[in-house]
Amino acid sequence: MTSPQELSAQEITILLVEDDPPTLWRLQNALVKAGFDVAAAATLGEACASLTARVPRVLLADLQLPDGHGVDLIREVRQRHPDTEIMVISSLGDEETVISAITAGATGYILKDAFPSDITATVHDLVAGHSPISASIARFIVRRTQTQAEPRGLEIDTARLTPREIDILWGIAKGFSYAEIATNLGMSRQTVPGHIKSIYRKLEVHTRGEAVFEAVQQGLIKL
Amino acid sequence: MTDGAVKPAAPAAPALRGRGTASRLVQYILLQVVIAVLCIVLLRLPLPQPPDQLEVGGFSLSDRGETRAVTLPDFVPSRHSMADPAIFTGHFAWSARENGHAWSVYLPRFTNGVVVLVNGVEVLDSRRDPAANRSDRATPEIGLIPASLLRDGDNELTIQLFVWGPVPGFLDKIYAGPDESLRPYYEWRTLLFITLPIMFSAWQGILAVILIVMWAMRRGEAAYGVLAVAMALGATQAFMPTAIDQPTFPEVSNTLLASAPLESACVLAFAILFFTRKWPRVLGPLIFLPGLTMVLIGLFADPYAIRQSFLVLGIPTLFAHLAILGIIVAWSEMRKQDVPSLLLGCAVTIVLTTLTHDMLQVARLIPDHRIFYTRISYSAMLVAIGVGLTWRFAQALNRVDGFAAHLVIQLREAEEKLKAVFAREQERERAAALARERARLMRDLHDGLGGQLVSIVALSERNTAGAGIGDAARAALKDLRLVIDSMDDIGGDLMLALASWRDRAAAQLRPHEITLDWHAVPPGLPVYPSLRPWHVIQIVRILDEAVTNAVKHASARRIGVSIETVKAADGEYGCITVTDDGKGFAAGDPSRPSSRGLRNMKNRAARCGAELELSSGPGGTTVRLQLPRRFPEGDAAAG
Numbered sequence: 008m009t010s011p012q013e014l015s016a017q018e019i020t021i022l023l024v025e026d027d028p029p030t031l032w033r034l035q036n037a038l039v040k041a042g043f044d045v046a047a048a049a050t051l052g053e054a055c056a057s058l059t060a061r062v063p064r065v066l067l068a069d070l071q072l073p074d075g076h077g078v079d080l081i082r083e084v085r086q087r088h089p090d091t092e093i094m095v096i097s098s099l100g101d102e103e104t105v106i107s108a109i110t111a112g113a114t115g116y117i118l119k120d121a122f123p124s125d126i127t128a129t130v131h132d133l134v135a136g137h138s139p140i141s142a143s144i145a146r147f148i149v150r151r152t153q154t155q156a157e158p159r160g161l162e163i164d165t166a167r168l169t170p171r172e173i174d175i176l177w178g179i180a181k182g183f184s185y186a187e188i189a190t191n192l193g194m195s196r197q198t199v200p201g202h203i204k205s206i207y208r209k210l211e212v213h214t215r216g217e218a219v220f221e222a223v224q225q226g227l228i229k230l
Numbered sequence: 231m232t233d234g235a236v237k238p239a240a241p242a243a244p245a246l247r248g249r250g251t252a253s254r255l256v257q258y259i260l261l262q263v264v265i266a267v268l269c270i271v272l273l274r275l276p277l278p279q280p281p282d283q284l285e286v287g288g289f290s291l292s293d294r295g296e297t298r299a300v301t302l303p304d305f306v307p308s309r310h311s312m313a314d315p316a317i318f319t320g321h322f323a324w325s326a327r328e329n330g331h332a333w334s335v336y337l338p339r340f341t342n343g344v345v346v347l348v349n350g351v352e353v354l355d356s357r358r359d360p361a362a363n364r365s366d367r368a369t370p371e372i373g374l375i376p377a378s379l380l381r382d383g384d385n386e387l388t389i390q391l392f393v394w395g396p397v398p399g400f401l402d403k404i405y406a407g408p409d410e411s412l413r414p415y416y417e418w419r420t421l422l423f424i425t426l427p428i429m430f431s432a433w434q435g436i437l438a439v440i441l442i443v444m445w446a447m448r449r450g451e452a453a454y455g456v457l458a459v460a461m462a463l464g465a466t467q468a469f470m471p472t473a474i475d476q477p478t479f480p481e482v483s484n485t486l487l488a489s490a491p492l493e494s495a496c497v498l499a500f501a502i503l504f505f506t507r508k509w510p511r512v513l514g515p516l517i518f519l520p521g522l523t524m525v526l527i528g529l530f531a532d533p534y535a536i537r538q539s540f541l542v543l544g545i546p547t548l549f550a551h552l553a554i555l556g557i558i559v560a561w562s563e564m565r566k567q568d569v570p571s572l573l574l575g576c577a578v579t580i581v582l583t584t585l586t587h588d589m590l591q592v593a594r595l596i597p598d599h600r601i602f603y604t605r606i607s608y609s610a611m612l613v614a615i616g617v618g619l620t621w622r623f624a625q626a627l628n629r630v631d632g633f634a635a636h637l638v639i640q641l642r643e644a645e646e647k648l649k650a651v652f653a654r655e656q657e658r659e660r661a662a663a664l665a666r667e668r669a670r671l672m673r674d675l676h677d678g679l680g681g682q683l684v685s686i687v688a689l690s691e692r693n694t695a696g697a698g699i700g701d702a703a704r705a706a707l708k709d710l711r712l713v714i715d716s717m718d719d720i721g722g723d724l725m726l727a728l729a730s731w732r733d734r735a736a737a738q739l740r741p742h743e744i745t746l747d748w749h750a751v752p753p754g755l756p757v758y759p760s761l762r763p764w765h766v767i768q769i770v771r772i773l774d775e776a777v778t779n780a781v782k783h784a785s786a787r788r789i790g791v792s793i794e795t796v797k798a799a800d801g802e803y804g805c806i807t808v809t810d811d812g813k814g815f816a817a818g819d820p821s822r823p824s825s826r827g828l829r830n831m832k833n834r835a836a837r838c839g840a841e842l843e844l845s846s847g848p849g850g851t852t853v854r855l856q857l858p859r860r861f862p863e864g865d866a867a868a869g
Binding site: 100 | 669672673675676677680681683684685687688689691692703704707710711714715718720723725726728729730732733737740741748750754793
């Protein structure tokens, strides 16, 4: 799972936001041992304070925080610091958590009980521009490209996904490896993770002003 | 009627159409010629006559002060006055030996009225018989001669012939003889020239009533209205008294008696509306002009004028109307080839032929027997109209039936579509409810149990003593994810569930540095509509058990999972195989997996209707799960 690393671990600053002390300790321990420069926060307030002091390269955020919702933090960071890579920390890796974080601007997720090696590998991948995706998340997005209206709290707009991106998602949902998908679609295996990041980016819900700007850019609205 | 003419012509190609129409026109005209020839043959057939020896001979005619010997049939000029009849006097012999037989005098045909005297005593006055007073009906008369009047030997027969124009008076041969010999001839003529016309007039009256009802129900169809007027006129005039009968309203009677041009105009108007569906606004009213002129003459001029105008205006109008009618009907027959056009076309030919024949007779261009057939031949037109209307009615009913059947089919299709939509909607609703429930459960588990299990994992990692607890918590988390995942609607595509399992298994194996070789042979597994979440859980737990065994007991470095569809004699079925490169196990090996775990795998497979094969040796272990072609509905082994 390792990918070409442009930055060494010491150069990567991380802000870790997690309210459960054992979990926070566990994740921080794994990241510090791997050499990352980690700042920790247990609440939304602490996270904001940390952000003013230093803008991290990577933000790892839980969604359930005692003084607010992690989605708000993710959206804020995404808008104000577009260079920061954002991952959501999820206990179950379920689509509700992951998709709501992605629509806010996250481009990856990490399981709270992941093994330390997996945690560090995922952070490195993310910094290299490769986003992780699970079969069930891919399945969820693909399903949304087929049936638009599903009575669930999650609203995602899949209209901007290209047929190729949908094919990649299908391959992942069916359990094919990146290599198999790449062979099938006649592309390089290395480009598949980049496509996934692009998919996440397209699912991101922008603020109203940005949406209008984008619509004008795409020629959807004529001024 | 030939069947071939009614059938629609086959060629539809434009190039052939012109030739088809031409050949059809030739066929049609030939048919009409044949009908006309048949009519002429029938018209020229002589009517049966009594034997010649019964004919009264030796007639002398005394007219306008002149007396001369004549041979019947004879004509006398038309006149205005009813007061000066032409008087024919003839003789016949009677023998007293015939006293037992009643004798009659029989007059087959005369115009316009007769008074018959035998030996100076009146035995018959036709002017009291309304039917006899109509010149368009060839009414015969028979008069029984009282035996007391007859003299042995020569008897004198005097006929006073009244003539009221416009055509000259006529008196056919006269017969005197035993009543039994003469009456059959009289009856035959009565049937032909009295009874039959009355029957047709009644038929015309019924047609009028039917058409009035039809028009009343369908006001938009003016065709039926004008035809109803025509039929009503025709039926009424047949029962109108003539001037001789001294009617209450002589002008009305006279007008109605001369209403044939108006009637023919109405029939023509009907044909125009019925066959062309367009009414010529300028030329259309012109066809009524002669008829209406004659109405005015009948109502306001003297009775002689109306009779005169019938001859000079009415008859040409009838000819003209019939000719136009013939053309319209022929055109319609060329275009549509339907039964009403053809029948009416033939009827027009019959009437036209007969009218021509009658008029040639009046003009004395052919031998004149004063037998007019036009009114009788008109019945052919009535029959054609009746049959045509019934045909149209039946066709409309058929069309309604067809339409109704079409509607029933459409309705059934719509109903089935609706049912399908409803079923789909229900299915969608069910899936949505399941998805909602799953989302709620997931949120609950995520916020509660999930977080707690993660905390346990984290806590256990702080000191090595908690390793067992950590593993257990991790296993619990994994199982929790499996349960939640299996609730997702995967539409019978087991591949989707296996892909999620692959993610979890790979994460589980990575710290042990064991490679998971995943090999799905396209097209993977078949889609199972019968697949339910609990089947998925059983299958995934079997795979989990196989992987766990490989890790814990076999010390494998590589685990392979291959997914494929296998073709067998009885069809296709899915197959999942888990292989490892571990040391395998033999019976009695202390490191072998618990027999309970193996039994569990077999049990789970059996509950899904799947077959589990397990083989192990020094080269590794292979677990082969052969899926059923159809997953069982209920949990068979659970009970």
